[in-house]
Amino acid sequence: MTEDTPSRSRQSPTSDELRIWRGFIETTQALNARLSARLHEESALSPGDYAVLLALSEADGHRLRSSELADAVGWERSRLSHHIRRMEARDLIRRDDCAVDYRGAEVVRTDEGAQAFRSASVPHLRAVRELFVDALTPAQLEQVEEITVALRTHVAPDR
Amino acid sequence: MTEDTPSRSRQSPTSDELRIWRGFIETTQALNARLSARLHEESALSPGDYAVLLALSEADGHRLRSSELADAVGWERSRLSHHIRRMEARDLIRRDDCAVDYRGAEVVRTDEGAQAFRSASVPHLRAVRELFVDALTPAQLEQVEEITVALRTHVAPDR
DNA sequence: CACATTTGATTGACGTGTCAATCATGCTCC
DNA sequence: GGAGCATGATTGACACGTCAATCAAATGTG
Numbered sequence: 001m002t003e004d005t006p007s008r009s010r011q012s013p014t015s016d017e018l019r020i021w022r023g024f025i026e027t028t029q030a031l032n033a034r035l036s037a038r039l040h041e042e043s044a045l046s047p048g049d050y051a052v053l054l055a056l057s058e059a060d061g062h063r064l065r066s067s068e069l070a071d072a073v074g075w076e077r078s079r080l081s082h083h084i085r086r087m088e089a090r091d092l093i094r095r096d097d098c099a100v101d102y103r104g105a106e107v108v109r110t111d112e113g114a115q116a117f118r119s120a121s122v123p124h125l126r127a128v129r130e131l132f133v134d135a136l137t138p139a140q141l142e143q144v145e146e147i148t149v150a151l152r153t154h155v156a157p158d159r
Numbered sequence: 160m161t162e163d164t165p166s167r168s169r170q171s172p173t174s175d176e177l178r179i180w181r182g183f184i185e186t187t188q189a190l191n192a193r194l195s196a197r198l199h200e201e202s203a204l205s206p207g208d209y210a211v212l213l214a215l216s217e218a219d220g221h222r223l224r225s226s227e228l229a230d231a232v233g234w235e236r237s238r239l240s241h242h243i244r245r246m247e248a249r250d251l252i253r254r255d256d257c258a259v260d261y262r263g264a265e266v267v268r269t270d271e272g273a274q275a276f277r278s279a280s281v282p283h284l285r286a287v288r289e290l291f292v293d294a295l296t297p298a299q300l301e302q303v304e305e306i307t308v309a310l311r312t313h314v315a316p317d318r
Numbered sequence: 319c320a321c322a323t324t325t326g327a328t329t330g331a332c333g334t335g336t337c338a339a340t341c342a343t344g345c346t347c348c
Numbered sequence: 349g350g351a352g353c354a355t356g357a358t359t360g361a362c363a364c365g366t367c368a369a370t371c372a373a374a375t376g377t378g
Contacts, residue, residue, distance in 0.1 A: 028307075030233075078336075079334085150299065151290075154290065207365095237327085241363095322376085325372100328370080328372100337360105337362090337363105339360085340357105340359070346354095348351090
C-alpha cells in the first residue's frame with residue numbers, strides 16, 4: 001500500500017493507518033479496563049452499575065421508566081433488564097409499577113444505591129482525571145473532542 | 160478550572176473535561192460495537208476469535224505457546240483458556256502438546272481457522288477504514304497517534 | 319533423591335452481554 | 349366489545365470475562 005491505486009479506491013487501511021488503529025483500540029480498551037478495576041476496588045460497583053446509578057441521579061425524582069433508562073445509558077432493553085434484576089437483588093435500585101402504563105416499570109434509586117453512587121463518584125472522577133485528563137495537554141483534549149465528534153457523526157447515522 | 164483552587168490541587172475533572180471524557184468513551188464503545196457487529200455479520204467470528212487468529216497468523220509456523228498467545232492478544236491466561244476451548248470446539252484452532260515442556264500446550268491454527276481468518280480479514284479491514292480512517296483527516300489521524308501514545312505511557316506504567 | 323516451590327495452564331462459579339422468543343398490557347378498527 | 353397488532357418489558361439459552369482455586373510438570377535445595 002505504499003504506492004497503490006489512486007488512493008480513493010483503496011479498501012484496506014495502509015500499514016500506517018493500521019498501526020494507528022491498533023494503537024487506538026488497544027489503548028482505549030486498556031484505559032477502560034484500568035478504570036473498571038479502580039471503580040471496582042474503590043466502590044464494589046461495576047461500570048454498568050455506575051452508569052445506571054448516574055442516569056438515575058440525573059433523572060427527575062431519581063426514577064426513570066425502563067425504556068428511558070435504556071436510552072440514557074445506551075443499552076438494549078434486555079441488557080438493561082438483566083442488569084436491573086441483578087442490581088435489585090443487591091438493593092441498589094427498586095422496580096415500582098408504573099401507574100400510567102401497567103406494562104412498564106419505573107426504576108427507582110434506593111437509599112443504598114444513592115449512597116453507593118456518592119461514595120463511588122469522587123474516586124471515579126479522580127481516576128478519570130488521573131488516567132485521562134492529566135495524560136493530555138489542553139490542546140490534545142480539544143483534539144479529542146473534535147475527533148470524537150467526527151467519529152460519532154460518521155458512525156452513528158448508518159445502521 | 161473556571162475559578163477553583165490553585166488548579167494543580169483539583170481532583171475532579173471540570174465539566175468541560177467531563178463532557179469530553181463522556182463523549183470519548185461513548186464514541187469508542189459505539190465504534191467497537193459497530194465493528195464487532197460487522198465482523199459477526201460478515202464472518203461468524205467474534206472479535207476475540209479474530210484477535211486470536213490474527214496473532215496466530217503473525218506467528219512463526221502459525222503456532223504459539225498459550226502464554227505467548229496470551230501476551231500477543233493482551234489477555235489473562237484464564238480468559239485465553241476459556242476462549243481457546245470454545246474455538247477448539249469449532250475447529251478454528253487445535254491444541255498440541257508441547258514437546259519441550261509438557262506443562263505447556265501449543266495453540267495451532269487449523270485450516271478452517273486460516274480460511275475463516277482470511278475471509279474475515281478483508282471485510283474487517285474495510286470496516287476499519289470506513290468507520291475509523293475515513294472519518295478523520297490525515298492531521299487528525301496523526302493526532303490520534305500522539306494522543307494514544309500519551310495515554311498509553313500514562314496508563315501502562317502503574318498497576 | 320525427596321520435598322517444597324514455582325510455573326504453565328485449566329477449571330468452576332459467577333457476573334455480564336446478545337439474540338430470539340415470550341408475555342402482558344395498551345391500542346385500533348370493525 | 350372483541351380480534352389483531354403494537355409496545356414495554358422479561359426470560360432463557362448461550363457466548364464472553366474475571367477471579368480464585370486447582371492441577372500437573374519443572375525446578376531448586378537440603
